[in-house]
Amino acid sequence: MKKKLFLVVIALCSKALVAQDPQLFETTWYLQKLTIDTNDIFPPNTEFIEYDETNFFLEPPTISTGYCDAFGIEVLYSTMDDEFEALSVVELGGTCIDIDNINFTSEYYSFFEDGTGIKNPFAYEITDSGGALSLLISNVNGDTALYGDETLAINEVASPSLSVFPNPVMDVLHIHSTTEIFKTVTIFNLQGQEVMSLKFQQNNPTIDTGNLQAGVYFLKAESDTEKQFTAKFVKK
Incomplete structure (x- = not known):
């Protein structure tokens, strides 16, 4: 009986996890705006941005994101709500040299983590406006990061010479x-x-x-x- 109950619990938890909005994992997201302390901060409009894509993964539970430089986030997705906790935020670097891009990337990184720690939990909401998807993530401080499913700039994922x-x-x-x-x-x-x-x-x-x-x-x-x-x- 205990074994059967254990299997049922696993099945229910797995179902709850998968029951999160599948568009979160199926869509490549592009950062459009940060709102930090009620101040709107927009990405610099540059011709080349190395990492402007954000992708969510179930296996392994991670987020690949960044702007001019990249960072990876290990996450724990909630089995009940549209939210997650960041277990670690790791700067992966890049070749960013433009000062505006560097400053914006720093602001973006601090949305997830700063000197006080990781800003858990993070809640998210996906909106479909006539076929155009938007993703709004909020941290524990009420700051938000807004993403769309289309890029705002002329970007490439890799370096121009590679x-x-x-x-x-x-x-x-x-x-x-x-x-x-x-x-x-x-x-x-x-x-x-x-x-x-x-x-x-x-x-x-x-x-x-x-x-x-x-x-x-x-x-x-x-x-x-x-x-x-x-x-x-x-x-x-």
Whole structure:
């Protein structure tokens, strides 16, 4: 009887977790506005932003987000309400050099965590306005982050001189550049942990990702001229 009851509890919890709005996980979100202490803060309108995508994942329970630089968030999704708790917020970096983008990224990071700690819990609401989706996340202080399902700027996920494909990848990931010779490539997971580091001396190296678990990863490549490039990819 105890075993059956235990299985029923697991089934109910799993059902409740999946019962959250599936659009949260099915949609790629783009940050449109922060409201901090009742002040509206909008993303700088720049031509190149390295990380403007936000994705939510159930397995593993994480958020991939950022603006000019990236960060990963380990989360615990509520089984009852449209909310989650952030267990850790890890800065994954990037190649951001524009001061306006750096300042906005700092404001965005502080929406989740600052010197006082992580601002749990976070509640969210998804609105469908004639086919256009919006996501509003609120932290414990009442600050909000507003996202849409379309980007506001002309952006690319990877650095202009670096592309990775296929993305998502099943096994072999190709790194391509028409201008750079890469000497090292390092891969990090959303927890900021280094999971792979390789040395090359070529502009189009390949990486066997067969041993990586399914999830989102960030790739940092350094050229023979000491330039750094970054990209995000998904391992199936």
